[in-house]
Amino acid sequence: MAGHSKWANIQHRKGKQDKARSKVFSKLAKEITVAAKMGMPDVDMNPRLRLAVKAAKAVSMPKDVIDRAIKKSQMGDGNDYTEIRYEGYGAGGIAIMVEAMTDNLNRTASAVRSYFSKFGGNMGQTGSVSHGFDRLGEISYPASAGSADDIMMAALDAGADDVESDEDGHWIYCAVENLNEVSDALEKALGESLESKLIWKAQVxxxxxxxxxxxxxKLIDMLEEDDDVQTVTHNFDMSDEVAEQLA
Incomplete structure (x- = not known):
């Protein structure tokens, strides 16, 4: 599997502080509402909702905001959102995938296409870059959770498939269908994780x-600023020197 990228480490260090709190909450609330609408409004019975609520708690979203988002799903909200993935290439031919949730496909497609064009990229067809990524469950822990060896042992015991560790933390990977089970087992062994989510992970x-x-x-920042965009995934890395200049 591809190593954990320097860009991912920069993101980890900067955390959510660089994003407007209200925008982060808005995107998470949308995911919670849609997840509850598609399944059940009970985190114990709805794996997707459980992940969404956990992600919200990880950025300290107030409980009443979470509860409100779940209640919205039972009031008819969340019906009109369409989940869609856009694929394309950024500067240097870097593969980029954009997952969006929108109530206006024309608006979102036009906006995403304009972002790619503005920064020297171009949109591709569905499947044009996704073949270079694996769909996985990812559970992250801070470096203070334990040594790389200890985390590896705990992860394997929990049923995970792979672990990547560095000075910034630990990232544990598992099959999509095993994410909740592995996450639960790790929490018993290591305590609560920083995040537990589904990701696209670059193969190279x-x-x-x-x-x-x-x-x-700049392209990634602009994509992430868009209210319809939920996640942005890419396959680029950088040297320590470049990372330090960008951090």
């Missing part, structure tokens, strides 16, 4: 120079 990372990394970061 491509290292980029400072100029390309700067363009890619």
């Amino acid at each position: 990372l491509t290292e980029v120079d400072l100029e390309t990394a700067t363009k890619l970061m």
Whole structure:
């Protein structure tokens, strides 16, 4: 599997502080409402809702906001959202996948296409880049949770498939269908995780120079600022030197 990218480490260090709190809450609330609408409004009976609520708690979303988002699903809200994935290439031919949740497909597609074009990229067809990524469950822990060896042992005992550790933390990977089970087992062994979510993980990372990394970061920032965009995934990495200049 591809190593944990320097860009991912920069994101980890910067955390959610660089994003408007209200925007983060808004996107998470949308996911909670849709998850509750598609399944059941009970986290114990709805795995997707459980993950969404956990993600909300990880960024300290107030309980009443979470409860309100769940109640919305029972009032008819969340009916009109369509989940869609856009695929394309950024500067340097870097593969980028954008997962969105929208009530207006034309608006979202037009916006995403314009972001790619603005920073030297272009949209591709569905499947044009996703073949280079694996769909996995990811559970993250801070570096203070234990040594790399201890985390590896706990992860394997919990049924995980792989672990990546560095000075910033630990990332544990498992099959999509095992995410909740593995997460529960890890919480018993290591305590509550930082995050537990489904991700697209690049099979191979491509290292980029400072100029390309700067363009890619601007594109990613603009995509993530869009209210309809839920996640952005890519396959680029960078040297320690470039990472330090961007951090």
